[in-house]
Amino acid sequence: MxxxxxxxxxxxxxxxxxxxxxxxxxxxxxxxxxxxxxxxxxxxxxxxxxxxxxxxxxxxxxxxxLPKRINHLKVFSKQDDKEHQVGDGLYAIHYLGLKPWMCYEDYDCNWDMVSRHIFASDSAHKKWWQVYDAMPKKLQQYCALTKHMDKRIKKWRRIAENASLANGHWKIKPKDPRQYHIVDNK
Incomplete structure (x- = not known):
């Protein structure tokens, strides 16, 4: 080779x-x-x-x-980086933690679990949803919310609210239309 x-x-x-x-x-x-x-x-x-x-x-x-911009690893270890922004000019993002399609479109649900904050990024999450919105409707069905995913999201949102996590993402009212079209677990 x-x-x-x-x-x-x-x-x-x-x-x-x-x-x-x-x-x-x-x-x-x-x-x-x-x-x-x-x-x-x-x-x-x-x-x-x-x-x-x-x-x-x-x-x-x-x-x-590969250069980082070709496959950006979505992990944030710097304590002073509270926003976890990903830059422009990336060709691919390697999503660690919960994947964007496993969360509501409104925010990265990794923010709801303290142990997953290193993987949380609303800017990376937004980039994925821009790709989702541009993909053919036939492919979007593969990113549907299952009953299991929806149950997990709601559970961790409740836990984040009860813990009053400082990032406040649990306060965001979900508008993701997929939450009204839950599919059976696959």
Whole structure:
């Protein structure tokens, strides 16, 4: 294999850097694309986490990181950054924590859980919903709220309200139309 470029991913702990299969760019070679190459490795190598990311990290031990603007990791560790703004000029955002489609459109529901504040960003959330609004209606159905998701959102909004979390996101009255069109759990 001549080259592999991938996005940075944090593994099972924040100090373990692994290749992410979210965005993966291969330089084509006959060796890497042959079915015997893949089958051979599938029989000899096991994934460290049972998934594709674990398998790829075991097989491809050499890789180059993509620039941050190509795959921005949505995590905020600076204490003085209360807004958690993501910049302009990003090509892709790797959403950590609860994904935007698992929240109401009105705000990033990671704000409702203190343990997930490092993943919360209303600006990144807004960017995702801009993409959602532009996608064909046929695809939007795959981002519907399930009964389970709606129940979780309401539970954590209540907990955030009872704790009077300072960010005040729990005070926002949801206007997301999906809350009126809940689908059965998938």
């Amino acid at each position: 001549s080259g592999i470029i991938a996005s940075l991913e944090y593994g099972n702990s924040l100090n373990m850097i692994k290749l992410s299969s979210l965005i993966l760019i291969f330089e084509y070679s006959k060796t890497s694309m042959s079915s015997s190459f893949t089958l051979n490795y599938q029989q000899q190598v096991s994934s460290y986490n049972g998934g594709d990311q674990g398998f790829l990290n075991e097989v491809f031990t050499w890789w180059h990181r």
